Amino acid sequence: MKKLFCILITLCLSASLCACGSSPGGVMTENRTAPDTTVGENTEPINKQTEIEEPDETEATLPYLSGQRIITGAPTDGTETGFCSLEKVSYPISDPNNTRGLSTKKICHSHGPASGGKAHFTVVDFQKTFDKYGALTLDQKSSEKTLYLTFDCGWEYENLTARVLDILKEKGVPATFFCTLDHIKKQPELIVRMIKEGHIVGNHSTTHPSFSSIDRTKMKSEIEQTENYLRENFGYCAKFFRFPAGEYNENALDLVASLGYTSVFWSVAYNDWNVNQIKGKDYAVRTVCERLHPGAVILLHSVSKDNAEALGEIIDKARNEGYVFKALTDYN
Secondary structure (H helix, E strand, C coil): CHHHHHHHHHHHHCCCCCCCCCCCCCCCCCCCCCCCCCCCCCCCCCCCCCCCCCCCCECCCCCCCCCCCEEECCECCCCCCCECCCCCCCCCCCCCCCCCCCCCCCEECCCCCCECCECCHHHHHHHHHHHHHCCECECCCCCCCEEEEEEEECCCCCCHHHHHHHHHHHHCCCCEEEECHHHHHHCHHHHHHHHHCCCEEEECCCCCCCCCCCCHHHHHHHHHHHHHHHHHHHCEEECEECCHHHEECHHHHHHHHHCCCEEECCCECCCCCCCCCCCCHHHHHHHHHHCCCCCEEEEEECCCHHHHHHHHHHHHHHHHCCCEEECHHHCC
């Protein structure tokens, strides 16, 4: 971790690419296991299993989903998603008092921009650390020029998410939408559409707190409440999590992994969340495309008019350069 902290200090000289601004207002079986998250020879391994029974789980058959990290209810014609409700879960809290002394020092995920078709060296170093927890910021395993398209959704602006979904459908591109509980409750039609059109609805917490400043019990609650709402109301759960504002620490990475979730960061982003700083379609296309590299996880925000207008061209340019868009479920 010392190396990581030294790298972060040097990043004070570069632009920060934090995930979120403030609002102006597949199938996993019951034997679920988290990645091996043992840290160091003197630490205890994280409890990898949950004691939860869900007899009505079934294999997802949605397009783009590989079926390894998606939980759905049994097929039915009686709901909008086509899935029966799933039973709620109550996860045990691994090491609730952090007796192992995992670092609680705040880290805000930021890095230098990629250039020349290569990820910034800081991203490569981040992934080395994240591998311990099964987290993802850069796919170094795929032999293809793979891209993962992700959006953070905490609120809705000018119906832009629907426009984004229209473009993704037209282009046949899978995406992951990391949604807060508030957004899920207020926009159920959009959530249904995401699920039915084969996208992943990821967990972005209940109240969007900084996970670097809350304890493990609160972290578990933030994730669990959102998961249970999706289970009960949409018959759906995806085991992917994004830290609010990209803020975390080693303790938080450990807790998220212990719940069977994959923490998903990013290696391509720009300051697109501020609706009062619109710079135009061309700026968005140029900025995103200049920063593309194999294995990139792209972070965009669905409140950006620039993104909605630029997305189709970004997809076309990336494909012309040999990139392939994949779902997070394709990452192994």
